[in-house]
Amino acid sequence: LAVTYNDFSVMENHHCAYLFRLIGKPESNLIEHLDIETRRELRSSMVASILATDMAVHFEVLSKVQNKQKTAATSPKSATEIETGVLGFAPHREDRLLLMKLMMHAADIGHFACPWATHKEWADRITQEFNAQVHTERENGLPVSSHLEVTSDVAMAQGQIAFANFIVIPLWETLATSLREIGPCYELIKLTRQRWALLVDYESKRADPETKTPIEVPQMYAEAAAEEDCVHRMHSALPVGLHAIVKTQQMLSESRNQSSNVSCYTNAAAT
Secondary structure (H helix, E strand, O other): OOOOOOOOOHHHHHHHHHHHHHHOOHHHOOOOOOOHHHHHHHHHHHHHHHHOOOHHHHHHHHHHHHHHHHHHHOOOOOHHHHHHOEOOOOOOHHHHHHHHHHHHHHHHOHHHHOOHHHHHHHHHHHHHHHHHHHHHHHHOOOOOOHHHOOOOHHHHHHHHHHHHHHHHHHHHHHHHHHEHHHHHHHHHHHHHHHHHHHHHHHHHHHOOOOOOOOOOHHHHHHHHHHHHHHHHHHHHHHHHHHHHHHHHHHHHOOOOOHHHHHHHHHHHHHO
16 A cells, blocks of 8 residues: 555545545445536545545644634634634635544544543554554564554553643644534543543552552542533534534535535435
8 A cells, every 4th residue: 555655645545545436336326416526526625634634734734723713813703603603714615625624634533532432442443453563563574663552551541641632632622613512522532531541540559559549439420420411412512513514514615516515415414
């Protein structure tokens, strides 16, 4: 794959190619009813959004959105912002595409916004993948990505905390600034980070023979209740957030077939 894509966003380019191979099959062609011009614009937007999930462009995309938000914070709100609640984005394709990139990137690392059991499963899978990569590198005499190796539960927790602090939370905080309806998702991400911190605290205190009660039971109950409340509000806010996103697509799209496209997007999202 690296040779095929010339070392540029290898996995992301592979995902784009695979996606359109699937769409090209008659049984899974979701865009066959669209005209050529709309298909071309849709493909361009999809490719750009998927390539934006490459961590190599994380800070570039994030800084562009944050700069728009800073400008919008000191300017009168536009009609689009008032109608949709989407802060800092103007009614043209460039802004629409930037918002799509941010949303796709947030979704790509969005397991932090899932309930704990789901997030933990993804974290375990990622850890296994990283350790397998390090093992393969050692076996083949390649430079070893030692920073990816996870040797204990504490190391895993510390890695997740660092990733949340430097990547996930700044990204989702920025997204929540423009799309207020996803605020509960952002709160759940912070709660997930807190759980990892509790695990580190628990393990360090358990290793200390003088510690008798590493984590108080009421604290664990309080956290479980907070997560339940977060998940409930996240689900309650979903229809509102979906409406805002679809409405934004309506107002920002330049396509003459936008009315049918919005219906298509809404049905797909609802499914």
